[in-house]
Amino acid sequence: MVALLYTTAVLLGMGAVTRLATLCASLLGLLLVSVFLGGGAGKFMVSNSWAAGANVLWNFFPLALGKHSDMTAYYWSYWMVWCTATPFFIATISRGRTLRQVILGGYSWGLAGTGMAFGILGNYGLYHFGEANLKADHLALAQATLARFPLSDLLTLILGLTMIGMYATVFESLTLVVARYSYRHLAEGCLPSKQVQVFWAITLMILPLALLFMQQSVYSLQSLAMLMALPIGGVILLIMLSFFKDARAYLREEQDDERKDYH
Secondary structure (H helix, E strand, C coil): CHHHHHHHHHHHCHHHHHHHHHHHHHHHHHHHHHHHHHCCCHHHHHHHHHHHHHHHHHCHHHHHCCCCCHHHHHHHHHHHHHCCCHHHHHHHHCCCCCHHHHHHHHHHHHHHHHHHHHHHHHHHHHHHHCHHHCCCCHHHHHHHHHHCCCCHHHHHHHHHHHHHHHHHHHHHHHHHHHHHCCCCCCCCCCCCCHHHHHHHHHHHHHHHHHHHHHCCCHHHHHHHHHHHHHHHHHHHHHHHHHHHHHHHHHHHHHHHHHHHHHC
């Protein structure tokens, strides 16, 4: 279903991609509001979120370096892997905005969404089961947490639709980025051909299908992300150096144009 949804959205163009992303954000907002207002743990969520935020700010470097949890290493590796595609998609849809707007918008909305999701959903589970069960089976714990909600079936439906929308938006953005960079030269403002987009949409279905048929666990996927993060770190470094090189060239061109206009 996810594959069919994101392939259809890609073929319909950026308008469909935008509408799907908006729907996904709306579903996530509905999920968070439902849990916060209907879960009966609002006060605990707010107080614990403030305490957790203060702890992160105070102990940022020990936490970021993975001193207290193996999960931190996976989280860094996960985002390093996605970093080779996500920024290019953000840059594509941010045409016409300044670099400052893109950076501030990405950080502010990204941190706000992540913080609210962890603060509401994570603390709802902690409210009912406490920290002692954090090392239990994650799927069983998530199911038990959902069952505690007064309208658990409705919450499960909203969560399922939200997850489908999130995965679809991730894969459709990745499909568009890979398809665009499959061309040696692509005119500005033009999209890749439908055939190229369909090829990459189908290709991106292979990995999750292979994992399903191989019956690999989530931990195997985490190990794969950590393994791929090391060489991708070199790619990220090259991208950063290229950015500063292009930025210096752009500034020199701007200065030359200003001198010409002055004279």
